[in-house]
Amino acid sequence: MEGRADVKDAHGYARLQGALTDLKCAEEPALDAIRREVREFCATQMPEALRRKVGANEPLTKDDHLDWHRRLKDAGLLTAHWPREYGGRGWTRVQRWTFETEVYRAGSPWLVPFGITYVAPVLYTFGTKAQIDRWLPRIANCEHWWAQGYSEPDAGSDLAAVATRARREGDRYVVNGQKTWTTMAQWANMIFILARTSDDAKPQRGISFLLVDINSPGVSVRPIETIDEEHHVNEVFFDNVEVPLDNLIGEEGSGWRYAKFLLDNERLLGAEVGRAQRLISDLETLLRSDGPKTGRLIDDPEWRRRLASLNSEALVLESLAHDLLAQADAGRDPGALASMLKLIGSELLRKITTAQVDVIDTWGLPVELGTGARVNGDGSAPAAAGILRRYLHDLAVTVYGGSSEIQRNIIAKAALHL
Amino acid sequence: MSGGAFNRDERAAFGETVARIALDHARQGAMAAWSKLAETGCLALPFPARLDGLGGGMEEICILMEAAGRDLLTEPYAESVVGAGHVLAEADATGAAELLSAIAAGAAIVVGPTFPHDVGLEAQVDGGALSLSGTFGPVPFADVAGVLLFASDDKLFRLDTAQDGLTLAPTTLIDGTPAAVLECDGCTATYIADVPDRLLRVNHHRLAVATSAEGLGAISALNAMTLDYAKVRRQFGVAIGSFQVIQHRLVDMKIEEERARAIVYAAARAMDREMPEAGSLASIAKATMNGAARHVAEMAIQIHGGMGLASETGVGRYLKRLMKLRSSYGDDTAHLDFISCEVRDCA
Numbered sequence: 001m002e003g004r005a006d007v008k009d010a011h012g013y014a015r016l017q018g019a020l021t022d023l024k025c026a027e028e029p030a031l032d033a034i035r036r037e038v039r040e041f042c043a044t045q046m047p048e049a050l051r052r053k054v055g056a057n058e059p060l061t062k063d064d065h066l067d068w069h070r071r072l073k074d075a076g077l078l079t080a081h082w083p084r085e086y087g088g089r090g091w092t093r094v095q096r097w098t099f100e101t102e103v104y105r106a107g108s109p110w111l112v113p114f115g116i117t118y119v120a121p122v123l124y125t126f127g128t129k130a131q132i133d134r135w136l137p138r139i140a141n142c143e144h145w146w147a148q149g150y151s152e153p154d155a156g157s158d159l160a161a162v163a164t165r166a167r168r169e170g171d172r173y174v175v176n177g178q179k180t181w182t183t184m185a186q187w188a189n190m191i192f193i194l195a196r197t198s199d200d201a202k203p204q205r206g207i208s209f210l211l212v213d214i215n216s217p218g219v220s221v222r223p224i225e226t227i228d229e230e231h232h233v234n235e236v237f238f239d240n241v242e243v244p245l246d247n248l249i250g251e252e253g254s255g256w257r258y259a260k261f262l263l264d265n266e267r268l269l270g271a272e273v274g275r276a277q278r279l280i281s282d283l284e285t286l287l288r289s290d291g292p293k294t295g296r297l298i299d300d301p302e303w304r305r306r307l308a309s310l311n312s313e314a315l316v317l318e319s320l321a322h323d324l325l326a327q328a329d330a331g332r333d334p335g336a337l338a339s340m341l342k343l344i345g346s347e348l349l350r351k352i353t354t355a356q357v358d359v360i361d362t363w364g365l366p367v368e369l370g371t372g373a374r375v376n377g378d379g380s381a382p383a384a385a386g387i388l389r390r391y392l393h394d395l396a397v398t399v400y401g402g403s404s405e406i407q408r409n410i411i412a413k414a415a416l417h418l
Numbered sequence: 419m420s421g422g423a424f425n426r427d428e429r430a431a432f433g434e435t436v437a438r439i440a441l442d443h444a445r446q447g448a449m450a451a452w453s454k455l456a457e458t459g460c461l462a463l464p465f466p467a468r469l470d471g472l473g474g475g476m477e478e479i480c481i482l483m484e485a486a487g488r489d490l491l492t493e494p495y496a497e498s499v500v501g502a503g504h505v506l507a508e509a510d511a512t513g514a515a516e517l518l519s520a521i522a523a524g525a526a527i528v529v530g531p532t533f534p535h536d537v538g539l540e541a542q543v544d545g546g547a548l549s550l551s552g553t554f555g556p557v558p559f560a561d562v563a564g565v566l567l568f569a570s571d572d573k574l575f576r577l578d579t580a581q582d583g584l585t586l587a588p589t590t591l592i593d594g595t596p597a598a599v600l601e602c603d604g605c606t607a608t609y610i611a612d613v614p615d616r617l618l619r620v621n622h623h624r625l626a627v628a629t630s631a632e633g634l635g636a637i638s639a640l641n642a643m644t645l646d647y648a649k650v651r652r653q654f655g656v657a658i659g660s661f662q663v664i665q666h667r668l669v670d671m672k673i674e675e676e677r678a679r680a681i682v683y684a685a686a687r688a689m690d691r692e693m694p695e696a697g698s699l700a701s702i703a704k705a706t707m708n709g710a711a712r713h714v715a716e717m718a719i720q721i722h723g724g725m726g727l728a729s730e731t732g733v734g735r736y737l738k739r740l741m742k743l744r745s746s747y748g749d750d751t752a753h754l755d756f757i758s759c760e761v762r763d764c765a
Contacts, residue, residue, distance in 0.1 A: 012761030019695035023688050301755075308757040312702040320680035340673060405666070412665035416645055416672060 013284055013311050017277045020318040021101065031098050034091075038077065038099055042106035045071050051107045055282070057386035057393075059230055060109055062145075062187045068109060069116075069142050079116055079140050086124050086136055092329045093268055094322060101318070104274025112184065113266070115139040115146040119192050121265055122209070122258050126250040135190075135211065147185040147214065149193030149236060150259070152178060157406045159194070160203040160256065164238060166195035166210055173197075173210065173248070175218075175241040181400070185221050185234040188214050193238075194259055197252050209255035211247040218242070228392035229369055260335075266401055267338035268328060271321045271345030276314045279352045279390075283307065286356065291363040306355060313348050320344070336414035343407040346397040353391040360384055423473030432478060436460065436485040444489035445735070448596045449562065451491050456524030461499055465507050465522060469515075475690035476624060480631035480682055487635025490739055492595055494527050494559035500628045502528035502567050505621050509574055509611040517565065517576070517610075529559055530567030531574060531618065539602065541570055548575040548607040555599035558746075561588045562596060568607050569618055575607035593739040620689075623700035626747040627689065630682045630707035633743040637675050637710055640718045640736045644668065647722055664721060671717055674710035681706050698760045701753035708750045711740040 025032035050064060072078040081096035082088025091099070100111065111117075120139050123132055138144040155161040164177025175195055185191065191214050198206035212219070218241035223231045250258055284307060287298040297303045324337040360367070365384045398404045412418040424432060435458060443451035455461050464479060465471025472478075479500055486495065503521045506514045506528075520526030532554075534541035539552040548570055560566065566577040579586060583605040586598040645668055648659030658664050685703040688696040715737040719726035726733045748756070 016695055016698055016757070016761060019688070019693065019699060020684060022695070023684060023691070023693060026691060026693075027687070304758040305751065305754040308754040309705075312705060312754070312757065315699070315702055316677050316681045316706055319684040320677055323680050324676075340676065344673060344677070408666040408669045409662070411669045411672070416665070416668055418645075418648070418659045418665050418668065 013281065013307070016311060017105070017281070017314065020315050020322070021098070024098070024322050028094075031095065034095055034098055035102055037075075038102040039106070041072075041075050041077065042103060042108065045075065046106060046108065050109065054107050054109045056383050057390045065109065065112055065187075066142055069112070072103075072111075073140065073142060078111075079120070081117070082120060082136075082140075083124065086132070087140055093325045094329055097269060097271075097321060097325050100269060100272070101274035104272060105277055106274075107278060108274075112145075113269070114148050114183070114188075114192075115144060115190075117269065118148060118262050118266060119146050119211075122192075122249060122262050125261065126209075126258050131211075131246070131249070144190050145184070145188045147182050147188035147191040147236070149179040149182060149191045149212070151181045153180055157403055159259070160207070162194045162196060162207060164193060164195045166197050166208060166243065168197070168245075171245055173243045173245065175210070175212065175238045175243055177238050179236040179238075180233075181224070182221075182234045182236045183232055185214065185236050186223060186231065190214060191219075191236065192249075194255055197255075204256040206253055207255040207259070208252050209249040209258045210243055211249065212238075212241065212243050216241050216243070226393070227395070228389045230389065230393070232393070263402065264334045264338045267342035267407075268325060268334055270338070270342030270401060271317055272349065273314055273318045273321060273345070276317070276345070276348050276352060277311075279349070279356070280307070280310050280314060282387075283310070283352060283356050283359070286359045291359075293364055294362065297359065297362065310348075310352055310355065313351070317341075317344055317348060333414070336411050339402070339407040339410040339414070342401060343404055343411070346401075347404065349394050349397050353387075353394045356387045357391045360387060423467075423475070424478055429478065429481065432474075433481045433485070436482045437488075440485040440489040440491055443491060445732070448492040448594065450493075451486075452493055452524055455493065455495065461495075461503075461524050462522035464499065464504055465518065469507055469518060470522065471507070476627055476686035477683060477690055479624075479628055480634075480686045483628045483631035484635040484638075484682075487632035487637075487739070487743075488639045490636070490639075490735060492593075494529065494562065496625055496628045496632070497529045497559055498527045498563070501621055501625050502530055502565075504624060505531055505567065505574065505613065505617060506610075508617055509613045512611075514576075514610050526565060527559060527563045528565045528567060528576075529557060529563040531569040531613070531621070532567070534568055534570060541568070543570060543573075546609040548573075548577075548609075550577065550602040550605050550607060553599060553601055555587075556589050556591065556597035557600060558591060558595050558597045560598035560600060561586055566600075566607075567610075569613055572612055572615060574610045574613040576610050577605065577607035581605055591742055593735070593742045595742065619697065622747065623689065623697050626704040626753070627682065627685050627700045629743050629747050630678070630703045631686070633707040633711050633740055634675070634678050634682050636736050636739050636743070637678060637707075637714045640714055640733065641668075641671050641675050643733065643736075644671065644718045644721050647725075651723075658721070667717055667721065671714045674714055678703075678707045678710045695760075698757050701748070701756045704748055705750045705753040705757075708744045708753075711744050715740045 025035055050068060053060060069078055079087060080089040081091040084090045116139060123135055150159060152162055166173040166175045191212050193210050193212055194207050195210050196206050197208040200206060218239040220237045222235045224233045224235060226232055287303055287307060288296055290296055321341055324341060328334040328337055369385050369388055439451055439454050459472055460482060462471040463474040467473050498521055506518045517526060521528055534550060537554050539550050539554050542549045548568055564579055568575045568577060583603045585601045588598045591597050648664055649657055651658050681703045685699040688699045718733050722733050725731050
């Protein structure tokens with residue numbers, strides 16, 4: 001009977017997971033208001049079917065994403081980190097991060113960032129009024145889906161080696177080259193790219209930041225299937241694609257500066273504590289379930305400590321993220337801080353998905369992606385196939401957005417002055 | 419009680435004061451800074467104003483302990499002020515007011531409270547006194563402490579070290595901390611006050627967090643030393659800090675320090691606010707510091723190479739201090755088990 005009560009109270013760590021947020025909200029009342037609003041929103045607005053799909057790690061459709069983004073938009077939450085003059089609420093980084101942590105804890109799908117958190121800040125920071133007026137509202141109302149054209153076959157970690165060319169011809173650029181690992185480009189209307197506009201001096205100097213309509217003649221998108229047997233990423237080819245000069249952001253040849261600004265923003269939000277905690281909760285559900293051949297793994301002290309340790313790491317990261325984001329909000333150069341958060345956050349996610357796979361191994365479940373056998377009766381835990389897909393997918397987190405090795409290089413230079 | 423009697427400016431000024439004291443008495447051996455800590459009011463830091471204290475919270479204690487760790491001070495601050503002093507102040511022991519004043523003035527050093535059964539002492543409550551027999555220790559600072567506190571059956575007792583039936587055999591711990599082994603042959607500890615179990619549990623967490631802050635200071639000093647060394651030590655014609663493998667190790671060490679700093683101060687502030695999860699956060703802080711301590715200290719030795727193994731460079735002194743701190747007030751396993759237990763996954 002005792003065991004039963006324990007299963008009912010399936011998430012013993014739920015309260016502890018919120019302890020750091022409780023502390024920060026007690027210290028900063030503005031954060032508390034955001035947290036309350038987001039919790040209320042998720043409780044009333046998140047469709048149950050969406051929550052279930054995310055929990056089981058089933059592939060989402062474009063409409064799943066769009067529906068969720070529109071709900072967030074209608075509540076004024078999607079772009080609250082934009083300045084007030086562009087329809088945002090002028091949230092600080094700490095505030096945006098608190099929002100993200102809460103929605104992910106509640107089971108939100110990935111908030112596709114290419115429009116709302118990547119290119120939008122570049123637009124309103126470096127774009128002309130005409131560019132802002134033209135593109136920003138279409139990002140806000142989800143009319144445009146953006147893709148990120150950074151990586152190329154020979155420019156991965158060494159991003160400054162981009163070889164895609166934009167040749168100026170009269171009132172337009174003519175773009176030739178290839179981008180790769182382009183996430184969700186199959187659903188995109190627009191893509192921002194780094195393209196080489198000159199060859200002089202050091203490689204970073206000749207790069208420009210261009211906005212390209214992905215339906216322009218000469219653009220082709222080809223899917224890449226990843227090891228989780230899903231279609232997330234693509235190759236994008238540019239064959240004499242004409243791009244109006246108006247689609248150049250800032251100065252020609254200064255694209256590296258805007259690219260780095262964007263990457264810092266990307267990495268600052270890279271410590272996905274909310275997502276990590278939700279995955280830890282999934283792990284906890286597995287550990288409290290009766291396995292096919294073994295009893296409950298939570299009764300094994302080694303597993304109990306591993307669960308306590310993962311929860312501890314998530315709380316340490318949350319605490320560090322608050323401290324470092326507050327420093328960035330106070331004007332400290334975000335480069336090294338962003339790299340630290342991305343590095344720690346991505347490595348924690350890897351540990352969690354590995355632990356989930358270890359449960360499957362311990363239980364001796366068949367390792368297959370196809371059938372999606374449920375691992376417990378009430379459907380609250382993700383299916384074995386979902387766990388395996390997530391593990392395979394999340395091998396990417398320490399690679400994308402600058403690999404862990406690149407983040408360590410950046411920190412060594414920027415923080416340790418080596 | 420809630421901390422936070424210090425505002426931001428006062429906290430910054432306090433930080434400068436204790437950093438200066440630590441630097442002035444760096445590596446000068448046991449008790450070198452004690453009179454200065456008394457003179458500047460640091461020994462009255464956590465006590466409430468009604469007891470002539472400064473009303474500082476765990477956050478201020480951590481600032482002091484971090485500075486002490488950075489410069490390897492060897493003072494009974496955690497034992498006498500953070501632990502024993504706090505218990506005496508909170509237990510509302512009228513008979514202890516004098517002892518507390520003596521602690522705050524630096525005139526008395528008090529260690530404990532300890533549960534006799536936890537350390538293998540036989541204990542019998544006899545009227546208003548506790549009779550103790552057996553061997554206990556080595557107990558840090560017991561040789562300089564005039565009083566050891568014991569807790570039994572929700573009561574607090576004081577054992578005065580100068581009494582018949584009690585002998586102290588002095589020794590030193592691995593990091594140079596003076597200590598003594600107690601031989602009790604029916605020695606007597608007298609009743610001071612009732613002490614709720616909750617206060618003793620909070621006391622353990624206070625000591626775990628204060629110890630973590632001291633460890634954090636030592637870790638940050640080791641990181642600074644090792645980084646400096648990597649920039650000047652040349653092999654193959656270049657500074658070893660130019661090698662990517664060394665750079666990545668130094669980054670990982672720095673990250674361990676930043677993680678420990680974030681959670682130590684978060685736990686301290688959660689304790690000052692008496693948050694329900696403060697105990698778990700304290701355990702997370704200690705487990706995190708423990709892990710960082712071993713990783714950073716061993717890697718500091720590795721990057722210093724042979725020089726790290728020579729006593730004269732001092733890297734080893736930090737390693738030994740961190741070894742002591744890791745084993746004090748709970749190892750990783752104990753704290754992870756505590757966290758599990760808090761969510762009712764008790765063994």
